[in-house]
Every structure is written in C-alpha cells, then in structure tokens.
Amino acid sequence: MTDKDIPLVSISIPVLNEAENLDRLYARLAALAQRMRGKCDLEFIFSDNHSSDETWRKLSVLAARDERVRAVRFARNVGFQRSILANFMHTRGDAVMQIDADLQDPPELLEEFFRLWRAGHHVVYGVRRKRKEGVFINAFRRAGYWLIDKVSEHPIPRDVGDFRLVDRKVINALCAMRSSHPYLRGMIAGLGFNQTGVEYDREARVAGESKFGVGRLVSLGLTAVFNHSVVPLRLATFVGLLTLGLSALGAIYYVALRWAFPELPVGLASIHILVLFGIGLNSLLLGIIGEYILRIYILLRSEPVAIVESSLNFVARELKL
Structure with missing residues (x-):
C-alpha cells in the first residue's frame, strides 16, 4: 500500500491492436483516478499481446507521461485468457480490476466494485444486463453461458465476462495454479471466496474491431467445458x-x-x-x-504463461517470465 489507510488498486487491461481506443480509455481512467483520490491509488497495467498496429508506441507515450501507466509486451500472441493471467502476475495492487480496452465495460463502475470489495467481498463481477450486439450473437452467448454453467463441476455465473474486481488473495491463488489453457471465469468461480455481482448495460464498441468472432467464442467455450467439467x-x-x-x-x-x-x-x-x-x-x-x-x-x-519482450515503467526484478 502507498499509505496505511489507502489501498492500491491495479487496473489490468489486455490489449491487441487497440491503438484507436487508448487515448479515450486513458482519459477516462485518469478522470476515475481523480474521483477515487483519497479512497485508493490506481495503477494502469497494460499487457500488449504482440499488437501489429501503433498500440505499443502509444503505450510508450502514455508511460513516459504518467508513471502510473505500466506495460509489458509479449514476444508473441499468447491468447486472450493467458494474456489476462500474465497481466495479473505483473500487478501490485491490493485488488485488481480487469477491464477491456474497447470501453464496452465502463471503468467508472470501479466505484461500486470498490465499495463492495471494502465491504468484504473478495470478487465483484459485472453482470451484463444488456449488450448492444446482434440478436444471433446474443442468443449464441446466452446459450453458451447456460451450457457451461450446467456441465461445470461448480457454478459459473451467467452473463458474466472478465470485467471484475478481484482481491489480492484471489490473484495469488490464480498465479499458483497451473493450467495450459486457462479459463479465468471458471477458475475464479471455482476458487470460492466471497463473490457478488453488479448488473450493468454493456455499450457497443466505439472504435477498432472485435477480436471475438463466433469461432473464438466456440474455442473459448470448449476450453471452459474441458477445463471445468468431466x-x-x-x-x-x-x-x-x-x-x-x-x-x-x-x-x-x-x-x-x-x-x-x-x-x-x-x-x-x-x-x-x-x-x-x-x-x-x-x-x-x-x-x-x-x-x-x-x-x-x-x-x-511447463511452458511459461507468456514471455515478456519489452516493458514500460517496470524494473527487471518485477518481470515474470
């Protein structure tokens, strides 16, 4: 902690070709940090999954301007779930909030997440009440969530993505687990702890392209089934x-x-x-x-979760390879 009464919260943001969204995202995160001043300190941890656009250059500019911005770039694309897990490994916060760079999930919900965390919940996740996507893809997602929950060995919340606030105890437990194809929603649900959800309306993507088509959704769903069900x-x-x-x-x-x-x-x-x-x-x-x-x-x-190619605002001893 930076102060004995003020916790540090890490905002974990995996990115892949999100150069168009970074300035807008940083502006909202900086405004959020100002509003949360006195309640907690924030750091912004980016994991670049080997982007091919201007993402890393923009992150370098932001990191030079603001020491709260810390980033690692992987030597290759390791996949979405592994990039989140690798990012968790590089956070320092007493709690970690996971958010996507496309701003479909509002970072301002951290205020409510933080309140519930301070009230004793170890995991506070966002429950998608509405999402501005096509009818087919929405129905496909709901069917997938239902099937995964039904066949899983432990309950996995429905209509819940990776947008959540997680206590350091949970992060430490996740980092100690070994999984070749992690499915973090299921892993966190299976750990137990005190968990609760907050409903919200998911916005449409403003810029850039979604990295999750039907094929990747099916692949992620199969990972969930094979990892958490016999x-x-x-x-x-x-x-x-x-x-x-x-x-x-x-x-x-x-x-x-x-x-x-x-x-x-x-x-x-x-x-x-x-x-x-x-x-x-x-x-x-x-x-x-x-x-x-x-x-x-x-x-x-025993392959590493990810290999770090470059880093910003990190010292060598902090890097997990």
Whole structure:
C-alpha cells in the first residue's frame, strides 16, 4: 500500500491492436483516478499481446507521461485468457480490476466494485444486463453461458465476462495454479471466496474491431467445458455403453429375423452404414479423450504463461517470465 489507510488498486487491461481506443480509455481512467483520490491509488497495467498496429508506441507515450501507466509486451500472441493471467502476475495492487480496452465495460463502475470489495467481498463481477450486439450473437452467448454453467463441476455465473474486481488473495491463488489453457471465469468461480455481482448495460464498441468472432467464442467455450467439467468423458462412456447395448439388440434381432425368414437377401448397404457409424462414433470419442490428453501434455511441458519482450515503467526484478 502507498499509505496505511489507502489501498492500491491495479487496473489490468489486455490489449491487441487497440491503438484507436487508448487515448479515450486513458482519459477516462485518469478522470476515475481523480474521483477515487483519497479512497485508493490506481495503477494502469497494460499487457500488449504482440499488437501489429501503433498500440505499443502509444503505450510508450502514455508511460513516459504518467508513471502510473505500466506495460509489458509479449514476444508473441499468447491468447486472450493467458494474456489476462500474465497481466495479473505483473500487478501490485491490493485488488485488481480487469477491464477491456474497447470501453464496452465502463471503468467508472470501479466505484461500486470498490465499495463492495471494502465491504468484504473478495470478487465483484459485472453482470451484463444488456449488450448492444446482434440478436444471433446474443442468443449464441446466452446459450453458451447456460451450457457451461450446467456441465461445470461448480457454478459459473451467467452473463458474466472478465470485467471484475478481484482481491489480492484471489490473484495469488490464480498465479499458483497451473493450467495450459486457462479459463479465468471458471477458475475464479471455482476458487470460492466471497463473490457478488453488479448488473450493468454493456455499450457497443466505439472504435477498432472485435477480436471475438463466433469461432473464438466456440474455442473459448470448449476450453471452459474441458477445463471445468468431466461430463464429456462420462458422456463418452455412456455413449459407448449405449452403442454396445444397441448393437447387442440389433444382433439378437438379426439372428431372429434370419431364423424366421432365411430367404432374406444379405444387406450389404446396411453393413456399410453400420461400419461407417462405428468409425465416426469412435473418432468422436477418441477426439474427446484426446482433448484432455492434450491439456495434460501441454501442462507437463511447463511452458511459461507468456514471455515478456519489452516493458514500460517496470524494473527487471518485477518481470515474470
């Protein structure tokens, strides 16, 4: 803490090609810091996921102007969830607020998050009441949240993204966990602690392009399922047993039919269909098992979450590689 009565809150912001939003974001963060003056001190921690635009240059300008702006640039794009986790590792605050750079989530909600944190909640997350996106993508997201919550080993709040305030105890627990493909919403929910939500309306993106199309949403959803549920493995066992049962019934039916009607022709087409069905089913089940084995393999390789290529307003001993 910078003062025995004033906590330090880190604002964690992962960025990827967000040069158009940085000036607007910094202006709102600076105004927020002024309003929160006397309640807490703020630092702004950016993690540049190897942007190809002017993002790093703009961050360099901001860091030279304001020592509260600290940034790391990764040697390659490590993915959204890993970039958030790596950013958490570089924060110093007694609490950390995660926010995206596109300003769809209002940084001013920190005031309410902070109040609830000081009241004893270790995690305060934003619950998206409305979001200005297409009908299809909204319905797709809601269905995904519902499915992930249903199959997860522990409850995961619905309509909740990565916009949240997290206590240092939770950050330390997250950094101690090992995961090849982290899904932070599920990891934080699974840790327990005292958690609560705040409803808000999510705004539309003002500048830049969204990095999350349907394909990436599906990939993130699969990560959530495979990281926090054993349902697919149990489903594979169930489907295998069901298929064996149906095959046994089919064999009994076929023997009885051949005994009753020996003149029936041999069904070549049906044999081909059954063989192809068996091959497809086995491939599906092996694929599910392979997803879990892949995660074990990557975990055993013990790769770093991210490698820092450059940093701003950090000293060497503070960098986590």
